[in-house]
Amino acid sequence: MNTPSKVIKRWTITAAYSGCSSRDFLFGAGEFSRQLIKKVRISGSLFVNGERVEMWQPLRCGDLLEVEFPKEERGSIEPMEGPLSVVYEDEDVLVINKPAGLFSVPAFDKNEPSVAAYLLYRYIQENYPCTVHIVTRLDKDTSGLMLAAKHAYSHRLLTQSMKKIDRRYKAVAEGRVQADQGIVNQPIARAEGSIIRRTTSPEGRPAETRYEVEKRTGAYTWLRLQLMTGRTHQIRVHLEHLGYPLAGDTLYGGNACPWIPGQALHCYQLNFRHPWSKKRMTFVSETPGEWDLFA
Incomplete structure (x- = not known):
């Protein structure tokens, strides 16, 4: 697609909005945050029927209101050239198929390769005036579909409806899961003495994962999972709690698998309502080919 410069x-x-100010319309019907309205007022532009106006000026039925958003600050991530598998893109959203072994956003070192760094490099090359807005992150060694907003307003709308973004996962767990389906409803907290590892704990935040068995192959069980909440490492922690850690997930009790870079976890389906058109959108992704070795 052609990348706009604004x-x-x-x-x-x-x-219904005749007589109200542009500010009140944007705050109400437009679902702008106060911070975004302030940025548009200070650094952006507002037009009614092609003429520049101030936020306080009233609107009339039939008016065409246009908002030109200000150029966004890039942040501290170091842009980096790298390959991106873009499944879908328009002026508001990006859907990316991330490989295992790549960060969504650098965890500590801002110079690490990541989806965010690759996107930022592309934006700079295309003179696109926005920074990177990752909506649904994946762990470094989890593969599959990710959603990103193309600009701050799209990010605002998507994060306002995070509970309506449906992510489905496929996983390979060690052992033979006995129940064909089930629900894990265990709160998750940070593990004592670690800044990375999580654990189930009564003092943690509520977390619910639903699963069903897709197939059983030898020493492994293939699962489909749905996140009802979005806690850090949720699937990994819940499967460890059940006694069936993810294959390759050495952080949560699994055994290393030399043919995959980490845990066998893949976001294979992403379903969300488009922030601007409001249409329901669904995307799917096949599991990595190396998973065939779990047969």
Whole structure:
């Protein structure tokens, strides 16, 4: 797609908003945050029927309201050239198929390769005026579909409806899971003495994972999983709790598998409502080919 040098959104004013100010319309119907309204007022531009206006000026039924968003600050991530598997892209969202072994966003070292660094490099090359807005992250060694917003306004709308973003996973667990389906409802907290590892704990935040067995092959069970909450390492922690850690997940009790870079976990389906068109969108991704060795 052709990358725009500016981010502009347009609304035709209905009778319900006739007489209200542009600010009130954007805060209400537009679902702007106060911070975003402030940024548009200070550094962006507002037009009604092609003429530049101030936030306080009233609107009339039939007016065309246009917001030109300000250029966004890039942040501290170091841009880096690298390959990205883009499944879908428009002016508001990006869906990316991430390989295992690549960070979504650098955890500590801002110079580490990551989806965010690769996207930022691409934006700079294309003179796109926004920074990277990752909406659904994946662990470094988890593969599959990720959602990113193309600009701050899209990010605002998507994060407002995070509970409506449905992510489905496939996994290979060690052992033969006996129940064909089940629900793990165990709170998750940071493990004592670690900044990375999580554990189930009554003092943790509520976490719910639903699973069903896809097939059983030798010493492994292939699972489909749905996150009902979005805690860090949720699937990994819950499967360890059940006694069936993910294959390759040495952090949570699994055994290393030389043919995969980490745990056998893949986000194979992503379902969300588009922040601008409001259409429901669904994307799917096949599991990595090396998983065939778990047969």
